[in-house]
Amino acid sequence: MADRFVLVGPASRELGETVAARLRIPTLPYDFRVFPDGETRVRVEEKISRSTVFVLQSTYPPVDQHLMQLLLISHHLSQEGAKVHAVIPYLAYARQDKQFLPGEIVSLGVVSHLLRSVGVKRITTVDIHSAEGLALFSMPIYSASAVPALVDHVKKNMRLKDVAVIAPDFGSSKRGEAFASVYGAKYLQISKTRDSATGAVKMKASKLDVKGLDVIIFDDIISTGGTVTAAAGLLHEAGAAKIVAVCTHPLLVGDAEAKLRQAGISDVIGTNTVPSRVSKVDVSEVIASHVRTLTE
Numbered sequence: 543m544a545d546r547f548v549l550v551g552p553a554s555r556e557l558g559e560t561v562a563a564r565l566r567i568p569t570l571p572y573d574f575r576v577f578p579d580g581e582t583r584v585r586v587e588e589k590i591s592r593s594t595v596f597v598l599q600s601t602y603p604p605v606d607q608h609l610m611q612l613l614l615i616s617h618h619l620s621q622e623g624a625k626v627h628a629v630i631p632y633l634a635y636a637r638q639d640k641q642f643l644p645g646e647i648v649s650l651g652v653v654s655h656l657l658r659s660v661g662v663k664r665i666t667t668v669d670i671h672s673a674e675g676l677a678l679f680s681m682p683i684y685s686a687s688a689v690p691a692l693v694d695h696v697k698k699n700m701r702l703k704d705v706a707v708i709a710p711d712f713g714s715s716k717r718g719e720a721f722a723s724v725y726g727a728k729y730l731q732i733s734k735t736r737d738s739a740t741g742a743v744k745m746k747a748s749k750l751d752v753k754g755l756d757v758i759i760f761d762d763i764i765s766t767g768g769t770v771t772a773a774a775g776l777l778h779e780a781g782a783a784k785i786v787a788v789c790t791h792p793l794l795v796g797d798a799e800a801k802l803r804q805a806g807i808s809d810v811i812g813t814n815t816v817p818s819r820v821s822k823v824d825v826s827e828v829i830a831s832h833v834r835t836l837t838e
């Protein structure tokens with residue numbers, strides 16, 4: 543019997559199959575059903591004791607359902623004696639990595655606790671929202687970077703010239719700088735404030751030298767599109783030529799994509815950590831190349 547398996551979670555069928563194929567690790571079959579009320583039932587018949595199982599499940603919306611599926615599967619496998627390595631391409635709740643207001647729950651800490659309690663021994667994710675979030679986990683966790691793959695795609699597929707890269711808030715500046723440096727473009731910072739009660743976003747920049755430039759707005763997540771839309775407003779005022787939006791996790795909730803188009807964003811791309819119309823960059827090799835470095 544193989545001593546390593548990939549269990550391709552229901553939220554990440556395509557990506558999981560590709561990762562398993564790249565790693566040449568067999569996938570573990572299971573029976574899966576979502577009842578009309580939203581509850582999930584999973585059945586794994588294979589005996590997997592003493593094996594390592596990579597459970598690959600992204601936790602994009604419906605967030606809690608996908609997270610619960612990951613917990614159910616991981617619990618079962620670890621109870622059966624497998625060593626569970628959770629591969630979570632988009633790790634939900636990573637933005638709530640500290641208490642921003644008194645009384646707020648540090649949700650990522652709870653997710654960490656839940657994963658540990660169902661027996662997860664190791665985690666691999668892609669572009670976690672913040673490095674601080676990693677400290678909330680008591681098991682080894684690694685956040686692989688999708689930046690080189692995204693830059694490669696943009697260079698090959700978007701016809702941009704005289705490029706500047708901006709990150710729309712201070713939190714994403716390190717990733718933005720990395721993107722600009724891999725791209726070989728100049729980097730500019732915009733600062734964002736979000737009203738924690740209403741969620742409304744305000745942007746400002748002391749000096750935005752983008753007249754006539756093509757600008758890439760790079761963020762880890764595009765959710766409602768509010769952040770990118772507000773950044774695009776400033777860039778238009780400052781005379782940018784073309785504006786494109788690039789992110790790792792294109793959650794694109796509700797009418798986010800339409801909002802981005804209306805804001806004059808000419809192209810939007812993301813990775814397949816979250817399946818969507820704009821998920822053009824495949825992160826299977828980003829994940830597989832990290833897993834290959836692991837000795838256990």
Ligand code: R5P
Binds near residue numbers: 637743765766769
């Ligand atoms: C937050 O700090 C993240 O890095 C993103 O900027 C944010 O999640 C984007 O959300 P939205 O698209 O709803 O503005």
